Amino acid sequence: GGPKLLWKIRVGPGYGGAAIFGDSALILDRENDAQDVLRRLRLADGQEVWRCAYEAPGTVPHNGTRSTPATDGKIVYSIGPFGHICAASFADGSVLWQAKLLEDWGAKLPQWGVSQNPLLYGDSLIVAPWGTEAAVVAYDKATGAVKWTTPNPGGVQLDYSSPMPLTVAGVPMLAVSGKNAYTIGVDPATGSQLWKYNEYSVKISIASPLHVGDGRIVLTGGYGAGGAMFQVSKGDDGFSTSEVWKSAKGIMGSKIPQPI
Numbered sequence: 554g555g556p557k558l559l560w561k562i563r564v565g566p567g568y569g570g571a572a573i574f575g576d577s578a579l580i581l582d583r584e585n586d587a588q589d590v591l592r593r594l595r596l597a598d599g600q601e602v603w604r605c606a607y608e609a610p611g612t613v614p615h616n617g618t619r620s621t622p623a624t625d626g627k628i629v630y631s632i633g634p635f636g637h638i639c640a641a642s643f644a645d646g647s648v649l650w651q652a653k654l655l656e657d658w659g660a661k662l663p664q665w666g667v668s669q670n671p672l673l674y675g676d677s678l679i680v681a682p683w684g685t686e687a688a689v690v691a692y693d694k695a696t697g698a699v700k701w702t703t704p705n706p707g708g709v710q711l712d713y714s715s716p717m718p719l720t721v722a723g724v725p726m727l728a729v730s731g732k733n734a735y736t737i738g739v740d741p742a743t744g745s746q747l748w749k750y751n752e753y754s755v756k757i758s759i760a761s762p763l764h765v766g767d768g769r770i771v772l773t774g775g776y777g778a779g780g781a782m783f784q785v786s787k788g789d790d791g792f793s794t795s796e797v798w799k800s801a802k803g804i805m806g807s808k809i810p811q812p813i
Contacts, residue, residue, distance in 0.1 A: 752796055760812060
């Protein structure tokens with residue numbers, strides 16, 4: 554009969570997952586096509602501890618939120634489907650700072666809405682607007698002050714995947730994909746670009762870059778795009794990329810879910 558149902562509550566539309574921290578579940582949903590609502594729920598019984606709502610009017614196809622919040626136990630971070638970044642107190646839900654992924658960085662709203670997950674990395678909150686003003690941005694996670702930006706390498710637009718941390722040859726870095734799976738490696742301390750790979754093509758890039766070890770990264774997508782693996786290598790002149798394989802059409806393709 555499956556696991557026993559412990560509780561259920563009614564919330565607005567959303568497709569993102571729940572972030573679990575201690576005795577709490579954190580979710581982002583929408584109400585009345587007018588607001589994003591960040592909620593802290595008690596895991597034991599589903600009781601709402603607090604909600605943090607802000608104005609975000611509009612609709613996208615298959616309306617609702619898309620992303621999963623992130624927390625360090627002090628602040629909860631979320632990104633809404635129209636690019637609103639919200640940092641709220643874990644204790645009481647009060648807003649500590651806000652930013653706009655699209656308007657602040659000259660980025661365009663993707664057809665299906667913003668579905669990127671916020672990445673906590675050290676004392677930074679890292680997002681990837683892929684706008685005219687920046688491809689990747691690091692905010693001070695406590696204050697929202699901009700720490701660094703990575704320039705857009707040339708007209709790449711925002712799609713649906715999220716920045717992913719990895720380490721290659723002992724060097725920490727981020728793998729970040731934009732439209733058509735154009736992928737760059739970024740130094741998480743400075744925002745400088747370390748490498749790029751743009752030899753794989755996909756209609757809509759949803760799944761995030763997957764590091765499978767030893768500097769090997771897999772990209773995949775739907776609509777017959779299959780997948781590709783490339784190698785990030787460190788040499789005397791820095792980092793470079795080389796293709797390992799491409800799969801045939803329809804093989805190793807994940808349209809929406811993140812591979813593991």
